[in-house]
Amino acid sequence: MDLNITPYDLRQMIRKGEFSGNTSGYSQGFVQGNLAIMPQEWANEFLQFCQLNPKPCPVIGMSANPGDFLLPDLGRDVDIRTDLPRYRIYEEGVMTQEVTDVREFWRDDLVTFLLGCSFSFEESLIADGLEVRNITEGVNVPMYRTNIPCRPAGRFSGTTVVSMRPMKPKDAIRAIQICTRFPSVHGAPLHFGNPEDIGISNINAPDFGDAVTINDGEVPVFWACGVTPQVAIEQARPPFCITHSPGHMLVTDIPNSHLAIM
Incomplete structure (x- = not known):
């Protein structure tokens, strides 16, 4: 499939069940988002x-x-119940199933949050001549649980999840400079x-x-990742939540350039 497919056309394919893969590299130029949906009682925390x-x-x-x-506000005809390739259902903090459509689970008390995703800055790295290994190898980006604590809020706490892209040290320095301009999609690497x-x-x-492959002379570069809320949901144990499956994002109609600090 053409990586430059428009966000609208990609969402339509997803809604029809014609695409269920990870979205890294698709619809370049447009913001992708991580998903967290929960009952109103838990939303403020x-x-x-x-x-x-x-x-x-x-x-x-x-x-x-x-x-x-x-x-x-996120795009033409965006339906959060159908327009992500894959979702996770959590009950009491436990992931119980993965599905491609959450209409049967929808409730009138659910509040949706969309969080910035590192896929949005990958195109800026590539445009500057830096390789993004997960795109080169055609796989989902690797993500890891860490020991970096999050600041707790009410019933939510946990540690940070990071995504990783291997680079030569000089390229890692350049990546820091580029990603600092994108605080709404995780900003500069953490480590x-x-x-x-x-x-x-x-x-x-x-x-x-x-x-992904880490070649000789390369170091792993770690960015904060929007899968972090899934760890917080595991800790808080709300009765019901919906998230995206890692790597399977909502692709919006918002240009990445709208999130950059010039």
């Missing part, structure tokens, strides 16, 4: 958690009212170098996504 942890949880959109599933320093014992066994 989750919003505070995001505000206290803006690196892994940058809020770029949310539903105006509980029960809203159409999100026009590069020894993964054990942030609690990752085996770089070849990611907790989410797929392993």
